[in-house]
Amino acid sequence: MNNILTISPSPHIHSGDSVKKNMRDVIIALLPAYAVALYSFGLGAFIVSLTAIFSCLLFEFLIQKYLIKGKFTLGNYSALLTGLLLSFNLPSNIPWWIVVIGSAVAIGIGKMSFGGLGNNPFNPALVGRVFLLFSFPVQMTTWPRPLGWASSYLDAETMATPLALIKNAIYGSSVSLNQVPDVVSLLTVNTAGSMGEISAIALILGGVYLLIRKVITWHIPVSILLSAGLFALIMQLVNPSVYPPFYVHLLSGGMMLGAIFMATDYVTSPMSHRGMLIYGVFIGILTMIIRFWGAYPEGMSFAILIMNAFTPIINKYVKPKRFGRVKK
Amino acid sequence: MEMKTFKIGGIHPADNKFSANVAIETLRQLPSRVVIPLSQHIGAPATPIVGKGDKVKVGTLIAKSSGFVSANIHSSVSGTVVKIDNFEDAFGVRKPAIEIEVEGDEWEETIDKNAKIDRTFNLSSEEIIEKITEAGIVGMGGATFPTQVKLMPPAGKKADTLIINAVECEPYLTSDHRLMLEKGKEIMIGIQLLMKATKVNRVIIGIESNKPDAIELMTTLSSRTMSVEVCPLKLKYPQGSEKQLIVATTGRELPSGQLPIDVGVIVQNVGTAYAVFEAIVKNKPLVERVVTVTGKSLKQTKNLLVRVGTPMQFVLDSVGGLPIDTGKVVAGGPMMGKAVSNLNAPVTKGTSGILVMNNKESKREEMENCIRCGKCVEVCCMGLQPYLMMKLAEKAMWKEAEEEAIYDCLECGSCSYICPSHRPLLDYVRFGKSKVMQIRRERNLKE
Helix, strand or coil, X not given: CCCCCCCCCCCCCCCCCCHHHHHHHHHHHHHHXXXXXXXXXXXHHHHHHHHHHHHHHHHHHHHHHHHHCCCCCHHHCHHHHHHHHHHHCCCCCCCHHHHHHHHHHHHHHHHHHHCCCCCCCCCHHHHHHHHHHHHCHHHHCCCECCCHHHCCCCCCCECCCHHHXXXXXXXXXXXXXXXXXXHXXXXXXXXXXXXXXXXXXXXXXHHHHHHHCCCCCCHHHHHHHHHHHHHHHHHHHHCCCCCCCHHHHHHCCCHHHHHHHHCCCCCCCCCCHHHHHHHHHHHHHHHHHHXXXXXXXXXXXXXXXXXXXXXXXXXXXXXXXXXXXXXX | CCCECCCCCCECCCCCCHHHHCCEEECCCCCCEEEEECXXXXXXXXXXXCCCCCEECECCEEEECCCCCCCCEECCCCEEEEEEEEEECCCCCEEEEEEEXXXXXXXXXXXXXXXXXXXXXXXXXXXHHHHHHHCCCECCCCCXXXXXXXXXXXXXXXXXXXXXXXXXXXXXXXXXXXXXXXXXXXXXXXXHHHHHHHCCCCEEEEEECCCHHHHHHHHHHHCCCXXXXXXXXXXXXXXXXXXXXXXXXXXXXXXXXXXXXXXXXXXXXXXXXXXXHHHHHCCCCCCEEEEEEECCCCCCCEEEXXXXXXXXXXXXXXXXXXXXXXXXEEECXXXXXXXXXXXXXXXXXXXXXXXXXXXXXXXXXXXXXCCCXXXXXXXXXXXXXXXXXXXXXXCCCHHHHHXXXXXXXXXXXXXXXXXXXXXXXXXXXXXXXXXXHHHHHHHHHHC
16 A cells, blocks of 8 residues: 555544635725725825835834744735724824834734734734824824825825814813714715724625624624713713714724724634623723723724733633533 | 524534435445454453354354443354454554454344334333344444443433434534435334333434435424424534534533433434344344445545445445545544544444545644634534633643633534634643543542
């Protein structure tokens, strides 16, 4: 017999799933929102996103090659995804060199300093974003008006985001709430904000794709949206002259982008479904606390990063439901 | 119709049941020699009662059950005993077996080879169990637990339901499916005999929805008896696992560490029910079984009725031999079957299939970092955390592994199957589980 037989323990088949396939699916799911970003912000969105992607790839490559001297990992698309997500969290009129710095922080500090994909406690793209928000507060909060390819990259006409208007109302401006865009604008394209967050519809579309492809489960997005929505509804009922209807909160700012794409990051979210629900509920509540009473109009990034820090402890104490452990 | 299934975990591998429409074929050609292992079941090996030079026929008892959990072994051929020795089994372990040189094909006179079904039998429960014990019947699904042991509940425990496991959730395998289609009437008689033996008057036959023809046939056949009910099940692996099947069909969740009888259930494989029919109605001991010979690279896949003791190589030759690009041969299904290292080793009572995989299918992908996606946790049908148990096993943290209930693992392989990083989760869990079980045994001995 010439055959040499392979011996290995069962199972002898595999689902064919891979890290690369999951990352690719998330990138595909981001495409509708990316299209909206290009349509609304034109050249700026194009430059910011390509800069972020290219610098994330470059930094991961350089760190792998010269610092870690580890396995080549660009092929699994995770650095590309980090770059794309980082750019989604930036205004499209931000100077390109700030984007490069943000990418360096996201990849270098957020991911590679912990040993690369799988070992980072915090969402790398959000580490980059929050670093930029603290370091370049002016550039990070100057929002271009969505004028499409007509708008200029750096000297874009600016406008306030819906959440900034809502914050002004909380601070006492009586006319501010009337200027918040209507639901149709919030769902589609007609608001200011980070380049990837302005169209709730496009983001939800991507979320549905991720659910169908079983890349994510419903637990995190739904628990975030429900808890945040409920909180917003309570405040709306308490004082409708200061707090806008709950759906405005759900459709504006980083809510959809955060709930569907940022909080569901595999590495930094809990492992069990029950853990995911707890994690999601707290993100929703924290986001709304920051939106209502914090210094910043938007709290999604902070809420996710805070809950990232709690993920290990959730994993330790919240176990999945075991078989055969029913109490009689 | 909303079909039943188990609630926690589970996966949906491609079922690849290529041989589902291929009728069972008897492998008429016999090898020149057969090697019949003395341990084809869980429990103590049987004790040989023949010696070198003895003449045997098909069905002659050649080794006797040597304990409570053990099983009789019969000759599957007629000829002369040439050797009683240790032989290398399919997985490279030397185990005691009896080698017989085949001469002709003479059967014991007591065996009824007539295809006619005689329904007139009047046996008591004890007599049925005795005949099953004599015939050396073991669980035919692959677990090979001696059947009579399951039929005799310990004092104080009583079963109210008999579940017939016709799930066959392993991809590729079709032997149970074909058996139901071709021997449905016989299986129903076997089930009635099992009912009588266990004094149970409720039977549930669990069949997965990918076998609609079998569901239909068994439903028709059981419609005459009020107490037998066919339960179509939603396709999900590992539904054929005892615990998952019991909860899917009856809603009873077997507590950790307990046996089906503790929740009033006895589970028997559909192939076992057929073997029981043959043993009692035809007086035929367990000397042959249906083996699915399958694989993507094979020109033809078959369901072969093979004599126990026939070398696997001989069986493979009957379907045209191993393709040139063969990388792995698996005894059983792809999820829980074992990779074969010695093709000269025999088919045994528990060999439900021989799966041929090509070079490409045989190799695992390179492992990557755990990306903590939680998919292993999601698919674990016991509600365990495979990623964590792997880490604990890697670091030899046995106390923590025990706290994580690593001993509950069924080794179904869903975690390794689903892992996008291709991490060998089950390899580590299996290692950790054996360590923890050893520690528990030692502790129990001390107490």
